[in-house]
Amino acid sequence: MITFDNVSKTFKRHKVLDGVSLSVQTGERVALVGSNGAGKTTLIRCLLGEYLHDGVVTVGGLDPKAHRKEVLARVGFVPQIPPPLRMPVGELVNFAAAVCGSDPARIVAVMRALGLDWDMVRSRPFVKLSGGMKQKTLIAMALGRDADLLIMDEPAANLDPEARHIFFGLLHQRKDDAVMLITSHRLDEVAALVNRVVELDQGKVSLDDRVADDVDMTARLDCTIRLTRAEAAFAKAMAEWGFVSEDDGLSWRGPVNGPDRLRFLGVLARYAGLVAGIEMK
Numbered sequence: 001m002i003t004f005d006n007v008s009k010t011f012k013r014h015k016v017l018d019g020v021s022l023s024v025q026t027g028e029r030v031a032l033v034g035s036n037g038a039g040k041t042t043l044i045r046c047l048l049g050e051y052l053h054d055g056v057v058t059v060g061g062l063d064p065k066a067h068r069k070e071v072l073a074r075v076g077f078v079p080q081i082p083p084p085l086r087m088p089v090g091e092l093v094n095f096a097a098a099v100c101g102s103d104p105a106r107i108v109a110v111m112r113a114l115g116l117d118w119d120m121v122r123s124r125p126f127v128k129l130s131g132g133m134k135q136k137t138l139i140a141m142a143l144g145r146d147a148d149l150l151i152m153d154e155p156a157a158n159l160d161p162e163a164r165h166i167f168f169g170l171l172h173q174r175k176d177d178a179v180m181l182i183t184s185h186r187l188d189e190v191a192a193l194v195n196r197v198v199e200l201d202q203g204k205v206s207l208d209d210r211v212a213d214d215v216d217m218t219a220r221l222d223c224t225i226r227l228t229r230a231e232a233a234f235a236k237a238m239a240e241w242g243f244v245s246e247d248d249g250l251s252w253r254g255p256v257n258g259p260d261r262l263r264f265l266g267v268l269a270r271y272a273g274l275v276a277g278i279e280m281k
């Protein structure tokens with residue numbers, strides 16, 4: 001479905017991609033990880049036909065530079081940085097649907113599922129939405145259409161736990177009939193969503209591993225944490241995850257999305273000295 005064959009990209013004298021070779025098939029969900037500046041976004045821009053580069057990129061056998069329209073017609077793309085569009089959201093949704101031959105109602109349905117108040121946002125300029133609202137709109141434009149390649153650059157970074165749960169469920173529905181490429185600079189953000197991990201380091205593939213594919217993306221775990229003593233900073237962290245305490249901050253209970261469990265354990269690790277017990281069911 002996608003191939004990169006010895007792809008290199010240089011900006012001025014800086015080699016940002018250095019001989020990347022990868023092949024990804026339908027049904028593969030790839031976490032593209034690496035530190036800031038490793039080359040993840042540049043690789044995606046090559047896949048979208050936006051850059052001249054050395055080596056060969058193909059999407060469904062086509063060169064994305066020479067066949068940009070055909071390639072983009074099959075791609076749902078969530079960019080890392082939302083474009084500063086002044087267009088009202090309603091117009092943007094109509095435009096996005098027209099470009100990819102989708103029905104605006106499909107996009108609106110995904111926006112609503114993600115918790116956006118359509119009647120409130122439709123007349124507002126896109127650029128004036130909050131970060132999370134922009135991200136939900138961009139996700140809806142990528143998922144509210146037929147696409148067999150979903151490319152998402154840090155897609156869940158600004159989403160609250162409830163919206164993440166819905167987003168993971170939407171991805172789950174598409175998992176067998178699309179290639180997914182999900183970038184992040186943190187593996188724990190995306191590890192449980194994928195069945196393959198590719199790490200870039202200074203423009204080279206430093207790791208390419210197939211990983212266990214048995215996490216239910218739609219699962220929710222009922223989680224209880226017991227502490228040795230109450231602590232305000234911990235209470236604040238738990239409130240962000242929607243947890244509540246019924247005994248003055250000594251034990252906390254709440255839901256954790258299955259794919260978020262590593263991220264959640266990462267938060268708990270910061271308070272390891274306080275934690276007396278963890279139960280996740």
Ligand SMILES: Nc1ncnc2c1ncn2[C@@H]1O[C@H](COP(=O)(O)OP(=O)(O)OP(=O)(O)O)[C@@H](O)[C@H]1O
Pocket residue numbers: 011012016034035036037038039040041042043080184185
């Ligand atoms: N248009 C450009 N012109 C010049 N240099 C660029 C350009 N785009 C990216 N770079 C450089 O290429 C390198 C890789 O950038 P890239 O955005 O691909 O990294 P990344 O892995 O996506 O990082 P991040 O996690 O921070 O988003 C960086 O050093 C960046 O400064």
